[in-house]
Amino acid sequence: MARRRGPTLADIAQATGLSVATVSQALTGKEGARIAPATVERVKEAATELGYVADATARSLRTGRTRTIGFVSDQVTVTRFAAAMVRGLLDAAEQREHAVMIAEVDSQPERMERAFDAMRAHRIDGLAVGLMADREVQVPPRQGREPRVIINGLADQCHAVLPDEQPAGRAAVEHLLGRGHRRIALIGRHPVPPAPEVSATIGARMEGIDAAMREAGLEFAAEHRGGLWEPELGREGAARVLEAAPDLTAILAANDRVAFGVYQELQARGLRIPEDASVMSFDDEELASMMRPALTTMRLPYREMGEVGASLLLDALASGADLSAGRTKIPLELVDRASVRTL
Template identity: 55%
Template sequence: MGKRITLADVAARTGLSASTVSMVLNNRPGSRIPEATAERVREVAEELGYAPDRTARGLRTGRSEALGFISDEVTITRYASAMVRGILDAAEERNHAILMAETDNQARRIDNAVRLMRTRHIDGILLGLMRARQVDLPADVGGLPVIIVNGHVDGYSSVLPDEHQAGLDAVNHLVAHGHRKIAFIGRAAEHLEPRISWTIGRRLAGIDQAMHDAGLGFVHEVHGADWEPELGYRGADEIFDNAEATAILTANDRIAFGVYLAAQQRGLSIPADISVMSFDDEQLASYVLPPITTMQLPYLQMGRVAAEELLARLDAPLSGAGPDGPPGETLVAMPLIERGSVAAQGAS
């Protein structure tokens, strides 16, 4: 077996100090090392086949360089799997591993996942949710830093989509295209319950504020808590029978799928006869004809931001920074994905 390549070997080959090489290879923040120097260190390390001794480093720093990601069903849901990608990308850039566990919304499995991860001496926990809602974290996390991704747990910081701004942006997009006769499908009192949704109330508040600011009211509203195509189909039929809408705003993409079917069966063209705007950006939203203009849930960015915030907390003691402040929320913008379902409307 060949000799293990050490950090000292990389330093000797580059002619730099071991501390400089260590800062580069460990991606230490605030090192102020010129990029050309850092690139030279990385090239030599790769050429020599250097691999860090994480066990030895852990003994020195008290860190395992591993984070735990516990989710309800994110890792098995293609729609939200971008959250995992964002976490993995941020962790990889900092040479951290990710241990993942799926709980299927069972408190017992959350307890087991936390207990298992603590035996692996992880440095912190990310708890990710498919639907942004308030949940409990019954397990004893042993003082580990925890960040909630797309949800809320009392006493912990969270990273959430900026739903209020998305509601504003959706209505403003329709208004900017000349629409003043707008119908809406999907309001439901149940969604204001925090354990059902922590953010939908904000989405609706943004929608209502933008309508008010534009001096508008919905020409027709269809209420419903089950945000599936059936609601969109039934709601669109009701709108077509009772209102002269030029645009339908739906609370999510799945409702919009039903609107598409109802319009097709009536021989109506989207967007020539009726514009459709939605939220979430499910994968199928880009495959219907025309593809749906929608406000995207930024799962990828939320995962990245949450991992970066957790890593920053872990670095704080090493950099001499103060302790964490009170738990708070980091809001991530929901991008407008403009496709072909909204057309400009002439003045009415």
């Protein structure tokens, strides 16, 4: 039995009374085609009514493009914290009528190389690499002129989209200062600045924090250092800074998980947040909104980084220009909740 064919350009042309060439140009948005917007709308309505679906293979052979970008994820697709990056990338690609092919590599170099090969085998037009933790990574050598972007990290031959951490560190301190706090403790500075392979931006966050304190003519009332940003560091750090500076009014934690540990220690001591001590941090994990009181924090812009990364790729593809190995920085947003009081 013969398979029933779907509607064709000729069917749309017959339904609209236009030529096949005009219908094709209206549906593909061919650059330089002088077709009235009303005509384009009429063609698209007819295509929808007839159930027309463009032949992606034929279009690829004709244009040399698959209208597909690749996204190689390092723990992004399996992490709720960073999954907004994927959502932003998918939304930006959909708005430009591109599909996204996704592979998860889980920090294994050989898997990343296989993922790159698989993407190229499917003739993707551009390639994005997304990292859950911002750091410098090695990626397979570039082949041809395929545009590349790395989201939340650094890599050779890739344009980098990064969180703008230095202004975020400054903004966090300025928020506390603006609420009248001067006796501020810091928990989570690394004992030794981390290598780029560990973090590409945390040093900038600390630079912003230190700059804001210095410009205010202040020093931290107390500090507790540590590189493993988990609740235990927050619990231990809160105990130490309270012993060193019992008159502190605010604690700035390195991230939300550290802040969670700070909450535990303060509440175990019968101290109220923010009445007895204000707490602020960075990242805006889902955890931050669930804590009681809800945590004031600087939100990492995962969704925006995904959107911008996809847009950079698609802009490069549309213009034919090379995507240089520069950097695009995305601001962090202050999420002002209930854990910081005004003195």
